[in-house]
Amino acid sequence: MTDPLVTLDNLTVRFDKRPVVDRVNLKVHRGDIITVIGPNGAGKTTLIKAILGIQKVSDGKVSLRKGLVIGYVPQHLTLEATLPLSVKRFMLLSGMPLAECESALARTGVRQLLDASVHHLSGGEKQRLLLARALARKPDLLVLDEPAQGVDINGQASLYDLIRQLRDELNCGVIMISHDLHLVMAATDKVICLNQHVCCSGSPADISHDPAFIETFGQPVAESLAVYHHHHNHRHDLHGDVVAAGPHRAHTGHEGCDHAHH
Template sequence: MTEALVTLDDVSVTLGGQSIVDHVQLTVSRGDIITVIGPNGAGKTTLIKAILGLQSISSGRIRRTPGLRLGYVPQHIHFQPTLPLTVKRFMALTGASPANCRAALERTAVNHLYESSIHHLSGGETQRVLIARALVRQPDLLVLDEPAQGVDVNGQAELYELIRELRDSLDCGVIMISHDLHLVMAATDKVLCLNQHVCCSGYPEQISHDPAFVELFGRHVADSVAIYHHHHNHDHNLHGDVVDNAQTETCHHHASH
């Protein structure tokens, strides 16, 4: 049986008298990649912060496996432009050894940026450094809030592929928030559609046909997502390119990237 890392039992969060998260049931197990989707103001970030223990809950219960190690990539992180900060120094702020910092950067393919200024990185490079920072503690659960924000479409596909590879190599669980429904549907294992409460949840191919999903995002979006989603029967490299494999069949994408 797969190990449950975090379980939310009927969790609600009320702030200033307003219901932000309403009676959510959720289990994140080792090996899962669960993506939380929903409109702005749906409570997605609040839910993530509750899982991390950064947001107190109003009712319900959150159970975390004993000794659970968490890695967190926040949605926004502001680097003071007048403060010199290299990737090396930024990673050192975690308290991890230089060797562990370099190993984490190697995992996300940005070790060559070790001496670079954090201010001069591209959007994709910055996100890879932030993910590396979350990896230094060898997390059991990797939590990402909009990990592909500010990254171009090709870079987004590469980041989601990286997340899958990290899930496999670390044997961890992953829960993330994303707005890019097309790419996420191809990259995730399970989807949780949130609008304060759980509108629907399940596998991507199921979610795209769920009436609650269609009502929330519209028929056009639902149809395009259903067409786009596919099962990977080939491998990709870090650049998102298909790697030749004599034993794999061709995978036909029915929608453009």
């Protein structure tokens, strides 16, 4: 295996002497999709910020591979409501050439919005815009904080599928935070359950049986993740509408079909 893109070695972050992230060890390699889950206040966003270098580390170490290019998708796009801003202008603020920006927008399915106002985009369109901005940098590592925030369940399934495709195309690593437990179990290779410290980690199939996972999220959730399977033969666009039929596939977790359960 190649050298990791990111290595966390006993990473600890404290606020007012209280550990928010406590002795976390993690390695992210090319091709990995690693999802961090956990209750509110578990330290997930703090962990991401430490990787990005925007949160000071109290103890331990974050090591990034030399020359690592990171594409970051924040949880929210916060803009001044009175500031006129088109999608094109927003992308160009990344410092990337227009051709790269347009290519990234096309890849995430929102090229037609180039001249639209960012303020008027739907939740799904905003998330795909943020993903395009990260993609334009041709990152070695994609870091996503709740990438499906504000997107309906069909759009979420489509977005996670796109993230998998981008991982394959770029041969990059992906680390993301998610609360969408059913969906993320079909979209990730490894799950880390964080509650300040790492409660448990492993493949989606394994972690759903782990006592620490069950204690954190509850037996019904764990059971549904372990046994829920269905097939579908279509895919959705960013609005969640069915746009095409395709090969019959099986997944664990909700894939955005109209019979999704909650």
